[in-house]
Amino acid sequence: MKSLQRQGCYKLHQITKFITGNIIGHPYLLIKAKKSTRIINHCLSEVSIRTVSTASIHHRKYVTVLLSAIQGTKYSNGHRGWLFKQSVKLFSTDTMCENQSDVKELSKLWTKKFEEIGVSEPQTSAELIIAHALGKKMMHEVPTEYTVDLSTNLVIQELCQRRLQRVPVQYIIGEWDFHDLVLKMKEPVFIPRPETEELADFVCDYIRSNNLQNGKFLDIGCGSGAISLHVLNSFKTITGVAIDKHNHACDLTKENARNLGLNKRLNVYQIDIFQKDTVEKLQEYLPFDVVISNPPYIPTLDIDNLEPEVERNYWTVLLSTIQGTKYSDGHRGWLNKQSVKLLSTGTLFENQSDVKELSKLWTKKFEEEGVSEPQTSAELIIAHALGKKMLHEVSPECTVDLSTNLVIQELCQRRLQRVPVQYVIGEWDFHDLVLKMKEPVFIPRPETEELADFVCDYIKSKNLQNGKFLDIGCGSGAISLHILNSFKTITGVAIDKHNHACDLTKENARNLELNKQLNVHQIDIFQKDTVAKLQEYLPFDVVISNPPYIPTLDIDNLEPEVERYESRDALNGGKDGLDVVRQILYLAPQFLSVGGQIWLEVYLDEPEMIKELVKENKSIKYLTTLKDFTKRDRFCVLQVQ
Ligand SMILES: C[S@@+](CC[C@H](N)C(=O)[O-])C[C@H]1O[C@@H](n2cnc3c(N)ncnc32)[C@H](O)[C@@H]1O
Structure with missing residues (x-):
C-alpha cells in the first residue's frame, strides 16, 4: 500500500482501508476511484477481491467499483447458488451519447462510433440495435417523435459495446x-x-x-x-x-x-x-424421404492458416465473404457483406482432452487474469459445454473432442472478458428451478430466494394457495416462478418495465410449464395507466417486489458498465433508493384489498426509512422487518388497512 501512496493514490489507499474495515456487513458498497482498473485491481488484491471487468482499461478514465459483499453460499452441491462471494463490478462513467434522446441522432452517433472502430455494416448495426432496444425490429418502425430515455439509452450502450467488440449483431439482438x-x-x-x-x-x-x-x-x-x-x-x-x-x-x-x-x-x-450408434438412434424414424444438411464445410487448412487476431495471439479470424443482401425492407437479411467470425485455431489447451486437466488449466488462466471464482467459473463452463450442470456429473472417463474444446474456449473467453458466468452459460438456479439468464436481465441473488421463501410461508399460513399475486419488476421471473412451482393452484401476474425481462420471464415460465398460471405484462409502474392495465386481475392477495433500490448517487457517478452487465434499471432506486418502493406503496392500496400484504426486498437502512415513510399513511401499515442469511435487515412486510 505504501507504494501506492507514493504514486499519489492516497484516495485508493483510503478505499482499500475502507474495504478492509467495512466490507463485511455491507451488501453494496459503491466507490468512485479516479484511477485505472489496474491500480484498482492492485488495491483490491490487497483485500482478496477481484474486479469482474477490466475491459474498461481502454477507456482509461474513471473507473468505479461496485462491490457487492454477498456472503458465502448456503447451497448444497448441485445448486449453483450465487457465484461471487464478494463480487466486484466495474462501470464506466462518461456514458457515450447519454444525453442524446433523439433516435435519429443517436443512431448517427453510434454509426459514427462503429465506423471509427472499423465495425462492419456500421449503420445497419446501429439501427438494428437501437430498434431492438425500443422493442421494434427495424428502425423505420420507430416513430420519429420517439425520444430515448436514459435507461433505454444505457441498454443501447450496453448492446453497442458488444458490437464494438465485434459480437455479431444477431447475437446481440438475440434474433x-x-x-x-x-x-x-x-x-x-x-x-x-x-x-x-x-x-x-x-x-x-x-x-x-x-x-x-x-x-x-x-x-x-x-x-x-x-x-x-x-x-x-x-x-x-x-x-x-x-x-x-x-x-x-x-x-x-x-x-x-x-x-x-x-x-x-x-x-x-x-x-x-x-x-x-447414429443409425440406431434414428431407427424409429427410418426411412426418411429427404436428408438436408448445411454441414461445416471449410477445409481445416484454410482455418489453420489464418492470421492470429491482433489482441489475443491465440485467436484467428475466419472471413466469410458473403455478398450483399437480396432482401427487401422489413427483412433483416444478412448483415455483413464481409463478416468476420472469430474462431480459435492454434488455441489454448486445444490438445487437452482430459476434463479434469482442462478444468485445472482454465482455472489457472482465470486466476492469472484475475477473474473472480476461477475454479467455479471453469467448472461450470466446462460442465455446460458437455451438456451437464456441474462438473461432478461428467464421468471421469469423458474426453473432450476438439470442437467441444473450441466451444469451451469461446465461453471461457467471454468469462475472461468478465461476463458473469450466469450469462456465459445462459442459465442459473433459483431454488430448485433452472432459469435461463440473458443479458441485461438481472441475475437473481440468493437473498431473493429467501424473500420468495418468506412469501411462500405467508401464502401457506393464510391459505392463499388459490389466490393471486403480483410480482413487480419480475426480471427473469425468479420470484413468480418459485411461488407458482410451490403452489399448483395459485396464479400470478409478473410485470417489468423492460421487454427483455418480460420476454425472459415468459420463456422461463414456458420452459418450466408454469406459463398457464402466469400472465406477464410490460408495464412501467410510473405510467399513469398502470392500475387500468391490471384492472382485470384486481384485487391481488399479495404484492411482492425486489425493486431497484440502490440510491442514484451511488450509481449516477459510475461509468456505465463497459462489459455486459445487468440492466441499470434493475439497480437504480432514485435519489434515496426508494423511488420505485414509494410508487409501489402508492399503488398497493389500489392493487390489494384490506389486509393484503406487500413484501419487499430492500437495502441497508431502507427498512427504517420505509417505516418512517408510511408512519402517517392511513392506508398502509408497516408490519415487520426480516433479516437475510447474513443477519441484515432486508425484507419489509407491509399491509393495506
Ligand atoms: C432488482 S431487479 C429484480 C428482478 C427479479 N425480481 C429478481 O429478484 O431477480 C428489479 C427489476 O425491476 C424492474 N423495474 C425497474 N423499474 C421498474 C418500473 N418502474 N416498473 C416496473 N419494473 C421496473 C427492472 O427492469 C428489473 O427487472
Whole structure:
C-alpha cells in the first residue's frame, strides 16, 4: 500500500482501508476511484477481491467499483447458488451519447462510433440495435417523435459495446430472420446465412414437386433449426427430425420450434453423426424421404492458416465473404457483406482432452487474469459445454473432442472478458428451478430466494394457495416462478418495465410449464395507466417486489458498465433508493384489498426509512422487518388497512 501512496493514490489507499474495515456487513458498497482498473485491481488484491471487468482499461478514465459483499453460499452441491462471494463490478462513467434522446441522432452517433472502430455494416448495426432496444425490429418502425430515455439509452450502450467488440449483431439482438421466420439466436450457435434460405427453398420445391408434403425429413446439423423450421412452416403436414452434435444447437432449435408453434412436428436430438450408434438412434424414424444438411464445410487448412487476431495471439479470424443482401425492407437479411467470425485455431489447451486437466488449466488462466471464482467459473463452463450442470456429473472417463474444446474456449473467453458466468452459460438456479439468464436481465441473488421463501410461508399460513399475486419488476421471473412451482393452484401476474425481462420471464415460465398460471405484462409502474392495465386481475392477495433500490448517487457517478452487465434499471432506486418502493406503496392500496400484504426486498437502512415513510399513511401499515442469511435487515412486510 505504501507504494501506492507514493504514486499519489492516497484516495485508493483510503478505499482499500475502507474495504478492509467495512466490507463485511455491507451488501453494496459503491466507490468512485479516479484511477485505472489496474491500480484498482492492485488495491483490491490487497483485500482478496477481484474486479469482474477490466475491459474498461481502454477507456482509461474513471473507473468505479461496485462491490457487492454477498456472503458465502448456503447451497448444497448441485445448486449453483450465487457465484461471487464478494463480487466486484466495474462501470464506466462518461456514458457515450447519454444525453442524446433523439433516435435519429443517436443512431448517427453510434454509426459514427462503429465506423471509427472499423465495425462492419456500421449503420445497419446501429439501427438494428437501437430498434431492438425500443422493442421494434427495424428502425423505420420507430416513430420519429420517439425520444430515448436514459435507461433505454444505457441498454443501447450496453448492446453497442458488444458490437464494438465485434459480437455479431444477431447475437446481440438475440434474433434473426430466416425467410419470414424470426428465430432466436444464441452464441455460439451458427447464424443462418442467406444461401441457406435458398437451399431451404430448393428443398421445398423438391418436396412439392414430389408430393412429399406428408413425408419425413432429416436435417443434419440443425444449428438454430432454420432449415427444418422453414420446411415445417411451408408444409403443414410434413414432419422432421433435426439433429446436431451440440446441445446448445439442439436447445435453440427446440426453443425456436416452440416459439413458432412447430414443435409438435419436429423431433430434435443431440447426435454426433460420427458416433457409431447414429443409425440406431434414428431407427424409429427410418426411412426418411429427404436428408438436408448445411454441414461445416471449410477445409481445416484454410482455418489453420489464418492470421492470429491482433489482441489475443491465440485467436484467428475466419472471413466469410458473403455478398450483399437480396432482401427487401422489413427483412433483416444478412448483415455483413464481409463478416468476420472469430474462431480459435492454434488455441489454448486445444490438445487437452482430459476434463479434469482442462478444468485445472482454465482455472489457472482465470486466476492469472484475475477473474473472480476461477475454479467455479471453469467448472461450470466446462460442465455446460458437455451438456451437464456441474462438473461432478461428467464421468471421469469423458474426453473432450476438439470442437467441444473450441466451444469451451469461446465461453471461457467471454468469462475472461468478465461476463458473469450466469450469462456465459445462459442459465442459473433459483431454488430448485433452472432459469435461463440473458443479458441485461438481472441475475437473481440468493437473498431473493429467501424473500420468495418468506412469501411462500405467508401464502401457506393464510391459505392463499388459490389466490393471486403480483410480482413487480419480475426480471427473469425468479420470484413468480418459485411461488407458482410451490403452489399448483395459485396464479400470478409478473410485470417489468423492460421487454427483455418480460420476454425472459415468459420463456422461463414456458420452459418450466408454469406459463398457464402466469400472465406477464410490460408495464412501467410510473405510467399513469398502470392500475387500468391490471384492472382485470384486481384485487391481488399479495404484492411482492425486489425493486431497484440502490440510491442514484451511488450509481449516477459510475461509468456505465463497459462489459455486459445487468440492466441499470434493475439497480437504480432514485435519489434515496426508494423511488420505485414509494410508487409501489402508492399503488398497493389500489392493487390489494384490506389486509393484503406487500413484501419487499430492500437495502441497508431502507427498512427504517420505509417505516418512517408510511408512519402517517392511513392506508398502509408497516408490519415487520426480516433479516437475510447474513443477519441484515432486508425484507419489509407491509399491509393495506
Ligand atoms: C432488482 S431487479 C429484480 C428482478 C427479479 N425480481 C429478481 O429478484 O431477480 C428489479 C427489476 O425491476 C424492474 N423495474 C425497474 N423499474 C421498474 C418500473 N418502474 N416498473 C416496473 N419494473 C421496473 C427492472 O427492469 C428489473 O427487472
